[in-house]
Amino acid sequence: MKLSKAKIVDILKITEDINHIKDIDSLLDRILTEARHFTGADAGSIYLVRRNKLSFEYVHNETLEKEDASSNRHIYQKREMDINSHSLAGYVALTKLPLTIDDAYRIDKDLPYSFNKSFDKQSDYHTGSILTVPLITSRDHITGVMQIINPTDKSGSPATFSQDHQLLVSYLAFHAAVAIEKAIMTREMILRMTKMAELRDSKETGPHVNRVGAYSIEIYHRWALSRQIPLDKIKKTKDILRIAAMLHDIGKIGVTDAILKKREELSEAEREQVKKHAEYGSRLFEDTSLEWEDMAAEVALCHHERWDGRGYPRQIKGEKIPITARIVALADVYDALVSKRSYKDSWDEQKILEFIRQERGKHFDPGVADAFLSITDIIKAIQGKYPL
Ligand code: C2E
Ligand code: SIN
Ligand code: SIN
Ligand code: FE
Numbered sequence: 001m002k003l004s005k006a007k008i009v010d011i012l013k014i015t016e017d018i019n020h021i022k023d024i025d026s027l028l029d030r031i032l033t034e035a036r037h038f039t040g041a042d043a044g045s046i047y048l049v050r051r052n053k054l055s056f057e058y059v060h061n062e063t064l065e066k067e068d069a070s071s072n073r074h075i076y077q078k079r080e081m082d083i084n085s086h087s088l089a090g091y092v093a094l095t096k097l098p099l100t101i102d103d104a105y106r107i108d109k110d111l112p113y114s115f116n117k118s119f120d121k122q123s124d125y126h127t128g129s130i131l132t133v134p135l136i137t138s139r140d141h142i143t144g145v146m147q148i149i150n151p152t153d154k155s156g157s158p159a160t161f162s163q164d165h166q167l168l169v170s171y172l173a174f175h176a177a178v179a180i181e182k183a184i185m186t187r188e189m190i191l192r193m194t195k196m197a198e199l200r201d202s203k204e205t206g207p208h209v210n211r212v213g214a215y216s217i218e219i220y221h222r223w224a225l226s227r228q229i230p231l232d233k234i235k236k237t238k239d240i241l242r243i244a245a246m247l248h249d250i251g252k253i254g255v256t257d258a259i260l261k262k263r264e265e266l267s268e269a270e271r272e273q274v275k276k277h278a279e280y281g282s283r284l285f286e287d288t289s290l291e292w293e294d295m296a297a298e299v300a301l302c303h304h305e306r307w308d309g310r311g312y313p314r315q316i317k318g319e320k321i322p323i324t325a326r327i328v329a330l331a332d333v334y335d336a337l338v339s340k341r342s343y344k345d346s347w348d349e350q351k352i353l354e355f356i357r358q359e360r361g362k363h364f365d366p367g368v369a370d371a372f373l374s375i376t377d378i379i380k381a382i383q384g385k386y387p388l
């Protein structure tokens with residue numbers, strides 16, 4: 001590959017673009033897409049440094065995705081590695097230098113690192129050439145590591161990573177690292193805000209909010225694919241929908257603890273107080289004009305509306321309810337039923353699925369319910385990533 005002027009212009013445009021992505025998962029998805037696009041790589045993954053470990057955060061694998069086209073399930077797996085020189089990713093995190101391997105199965109025995117064959121074995125995949133680059137924002141700070149695998153040449157035949165590939169991907173990684181740190185901060189701020197809004201000392205709020213965010217974008221993805229919405233539009237919407245969905249109950253900040261923490265069933269007057277959280281939430285985003293804030297406002301306001309018009313606060317019905325809110329409504333109720341709350345026990349999975357089928361066309365948009373019911377494997381994987 002030659003480093004053409006066009007390629008460099010492309011890279012500049014991408015680094016500008018990625019600074020506008022808000023959600024950390026959308027960002028990792030985009031970075032891997034671009035790194036693979038520039039090298040023809042079949043697969044790739046990103047690890048982020050968390051609590052002195054390398055935590056596996058995102059993966060692409062075109063070959064395996066083709067075999068299992070139905071599913072984004074693999075992106076929710078959870079895995080951690082120690083940061084030491086035995087793994088390729090660990091070695092790169094320590095040295096903060098890129099590393100190119102021509103053949104994963106022929107790494108010199110004298111080198112400190114070796115290739116971990118367990119992934120290949122588990123998934124029946126064959127790893128050949130591997131490029132691992134550090135995600136660093138400065139010489140003394142490592143954010144994570146990006147690894148891409150199995151490049152192809154112009155004709156689509158297997159190849160090895162070149163010096164130019166290494167240079168280009170390292171450059172992309174440097175800009176990516178800055179954007180990643182920003183997006184992580186955004187995610188953490190949202191989690192802190194929602195914790196403050198809900199039961200102040202609740203350990204469940206964080207995972208609940210993470211799960212509702214993740215279910216919502218996956219339901220949307222399936223719903224949108226079956227309506228021929230173009231993929232780039234889908235990705236843009238997912239970027240802000242996750243944030244809007246995570247903030248659905250932010251209006252609970254205006255509801256007193258005494259009600260939110262009550263262990264018994266609420267009185268009629270107390271229920272009326274709780275119901276106000278929808279309007280309180282939407283008011284937080286009033287007088288703003290950013291796209292994600294508009295979406296956050298509509299989700300907060302409408303996530304307790306029902307398809308049949310018997311919800312609250314405005315009792316609007318059907319497609320008058322924004323699609324974002326119709327999706328979050330299902331994601332939220334599903335997760336409330338899966339979880340044990342101060343006032344209720346958790347339900348078993350069969351009972352919940354039955355309930356959703358039964359409420360299809362009543363509480364829930366039938367199209368949204370169908371999308372949900374066709375991705376229950378992904379929904380389960382999300383629960384594994386953010387356990388109850
Ligand atoms: P949440 O706990 O996140 O529940 C969200 C929605 O899930 C509820 O909206 C309801 O539609 C559904 N849901 C939750 N638990 C059950 C259940 O046991 N059976 C059925 N069929 N559906 C359920 P809803 O009712 O508008 O409540 C909004 C919020 O008000 C709840 O959020 C919760 O924070 C609070 N809340 C509602 N009822 C009670 C209660 O009896 N005690 C307390 N302490 N809080 C309550
Ligand atoms: C892994 O895929 O588990 C780690 C690959 C490596 O960096 O050795
Ligand atoms: C909780 O997560 O325990 C608070 C209830 C809610 O999410 O609405
Ligand atoms: Fe709510």
Ligand code: FE
Nearest residue numbers: 248249332336
């Ligand atoms: Fe909720």
